[in-house]
Amino acid sequence: xxxxxxxxxxxxxxxxxxxxxxxxxxxxxxxxxxxxxxxxxxxxxxxxxxxxxxxxxxxxxxxxxxxxxxxxxxxxxxxxxxxxxxxxxxxxxxxxxxxxxxxxxxxxxxxxxxxxxxxxxxxxxxxxxxxxxxxxxxxxxxxxxxxxxxxxxxxxxxxxxxxxxxxxxxxxxxxxxxxxxxxxxxxxxxxxxxxxxxxxxxxxxxxxxxxxxxxxxxxxxxxxxxxxxxxxxxxxxxxxxxxxxxxxxxxxxxxxxxxxxxxxxxxxxxxxxxxxxxxxxxxxxxxxxxxxxxxxxxxxxxxxxxxxxxxxxxxxxxxxxxxxxxxxxxxxxxxxxxxxxxxxxxxxxxxxxxxxxxxxxxxxxxxxxxxxxxxxxxxxxxxxxxxxxxxxxxxxxxxxxxxxxxxxxxxxxxxxxxxxxxxxxxxxxxxxxxxxxxxxxxxxxxxxxxxxxxxxxxxxxxxxxxxxxxxxxxxxxxxxxxxxxxxxxxxxxxxxxxxxxxxxxxxxxxxxxxxxxxxxxxxxxxxxxxxxxxxxxxxxxxxxxxxxxxx
Numbered sequence: 001x002x003x004x005x006x007x008x009x010x011x012x013x014x015x016x017x018x019x020x021x022x023x024x025x026x027x028x029x030x031x032x033x034x035x036x037x038x039x040x041x042x043x044x045x046x047x048x049x050x051x052x053x054x055x056x057x058x059x060x061x062x063x064x065x066x067x068x069x070x071x072x073x074x075x076x077x078x079x080x081x082x083x084x085x086x087x088x089x090x091x092x093x094x095x096x097x098x099x100x101x102x103x104x105x106x107x108x109x110x111x112x113x114x115x116x117x118x119x120x121x122x123x124x125x126x127x128x129x130x131x132x133x134x135x136x137x138x139x140x141x142x143x144x145x146x147x148x149x150x151x152x153x154x155x156x157x158x159x160x161x162x163x164x165x166x167x168x169x170x171x172x173x174x175x176x177x178x179x180x181x182x183x184x185x186x187x188x189x190x191x192x193x194x195x196x197x198x199x200x201x202x203x204x205x206x207x208x209x210x211x212x213x214x215x216x217x218x219x220x221x222x223x224x225x226x227x228x229x230x231x232x233x234x235x236x237x238x239x240x241x242x243x244x245x246x247x248x249x250x251x252x253x254x255x256x257x258x259x260x261x262x263x264x265x266x267x268x269x270x271x272x273x274x275x276x277x278x279x280x281x282x283x284x285x286x287x288x289x290x291x292x293x294x295x296x297x298x299x300x301x302x303x304x305x306x307x308x309x310x311x312x313x314x315x316x317x318x319x320x321x322x323x324x325x326x327x328x329x330x331x332x333x334x335x336x337x338x339x340x341x342x343x344x345x346x347x348x349x350x351x352x353x354x355x356x357x358x359x360x361x362x363x364x365x366x367x368x369x370x371x372x373x374x375x376x377x378x379x380x381x382x383x384x385x386x387x388x389x390x391x392x393x394x395x396x397x398x399x400x401x402x403x404x405x406x407x408x409x410x411x412x413x414x415x416x417x418x419x420x421x422x423x424x425x426x427x428x429x430x431x432x433x434x435x436x437x438x439x440x441x442x443x444x445x446x447x448x449x450x451x452x453x454x455x456x457x458x459x460x461x462x463x464x465x466x467x468x469x470x471x472x473x474x475x476x477x478x479x480x481x482x483x484x485x486x487x488x489x490x491x492x493x494x495x496x497x498x499x500x501x502x503x504x505x506x507x508x509x510x511x512x513x514x515x516x517x518x519x520x521x522x523x524x525x526x527x528x529x530x531x532x533x534x535x536x537x538x539x540x541x542x543x544x545x546x547x548x549x550x551x
């Protein structure tokens with residue numbers, strides 16, 4: 001536990017030394033005693049303490065100081081620490097200033113100098129003030145703090161990144177926290193949110209994910225110059241491949257730009273995964289799998305892969321920071337990205353009322369409010385059930401005539417049994433409206449019914465996905481929808497793949513480039529289920545072994 005601070009301020013070195021000595025003698029076991037020789041120095045110290053999340057329990061301040069009086073100092077300092085107790089040190093002639101300070105800055109007490117003996121004239125007064133402070137103030141969180149606003153899309157993204165990577169943090173809404181808002185304003189960063197404060201006193205202003213990942217201690221660079229296997233994508237397929245490859249002795253690196261788990265990692269509850277009869281959250285499943293992979297020696301690095309190239313007999317993965325990962329084989333497990341809802345108003349409200357996926361970090365934000373779920377797949381059903389525990393009402397907007405066309409039966413039954421979920425079929429979003437936040441959703445009946453408006457504080461979109469293959473740049477063969485063709489599908493499409501020079505046919509899970517494999521949702525013909533992706537990821541490793549025996 002970080003000790004609260006008692007800050008003593010006096011421009012007279014002898015008096016300041018005496019104050020510090022007496023305070024340390026009585027309070028050093030429970031408080032950290034700091035001193036400052038001027039009002040400006042003390043104000044800078046208070047600002048730094050606020051940035052570090054260190055509470056100031058008591059200011060003991062001399063009134064007569066050049067440049068900034070004690071009363072003027074307290075007037076500024078309490079903007080950072082409004083709950084702190086305030087004591088003014090005065091001479092007899094300054095008693096009127098002290099009395100004015102009671103009205104101006106909420107002064108708790110004033111002491112006439114000298115205060116000897118301290119056991120009678122100093123400690124009893126301060127003991128009462130500190131006891132009262134301790135009984136009314138909750139000591140602050142000591143870890144990472146994210147100061148942002150609901151109107152800042154990047155604030156939401158930072159919260160999501162930290163949460164999905166299991167990095168503990170405290171959220172501070174600057175619209176509701178006056179001391180933090182004042183701190184940000186005084187530092188000149190009010191226009192750029194969020195600001196991430198770290199326990200060591202440093203901060204990042206509106207950081208990009210790679211910068212944040214490095215600061216919080218996630219691995220962002222490869223440790224080895226060469227690997228047997230590089231896996232691109234940290235969803236269920238990629239994690240399974242990493243576990244099995246590393247456990248079988250392959251030098252393995254997994255590259256994931258966001259957080260382990262992929263789309264499955266955002267699922268609030270997976271109830272049909274083998275071995276978890278009570279269900280498991282996607283985040284928990286991803287955490288377990290990533291821990292297991294690291295335990296076997298796989299590296300998991302927080303980076304974006306932006307390209308793959310062939311340099312026979314090796315394969316090279318290009319990262320966003322300009323570095324390359326050289327390896328013998330690559331597994332593409334990039335999965336899918338959410339399909340965008342292209343209606344008026346969505347882009348302007350993204351992250352401030354409109355979200356893709358479950359966005360579980362926002363559940364508490366919309367407690368006891370009305371929200372909408374757009375979509376009819378299993379992810380949409382799981383999202384509706386999750387948010388029904390927080391929201392006053394959940395409205396599911398489903399374009400089809402029935403959930404049965406696209407959702408598992410167990411989810412349909414649970415939705416029907418949840419009283420605050422309403423399913424509206426044959427409906428689509430025509431537009432969203434709001435200024436600085438979502439206010440209304442314009443809903444149109446399919447195919448050509450009239451529009452109506454639904455008031456909602458948030459909308460969570462689950463309308464399908466598209467394969468994440470942009471990084472491949474035409475290197476390998478894709479189907480008409482952009483999914484990666486592998487194995488027999490390549491031969492069925494056009495005999496031997498274009499540019500294929502080997503005497504053998506492609507192995508199962510192997511793409512049109514030897515040594516580059518694909519598994520999970522990005523692969524054409526995959527079943528788009530978590531268990532199937534895990535099976536494909538682990539099965540691909542066996543084929544990788546066969547390939548490595550031939551090169």
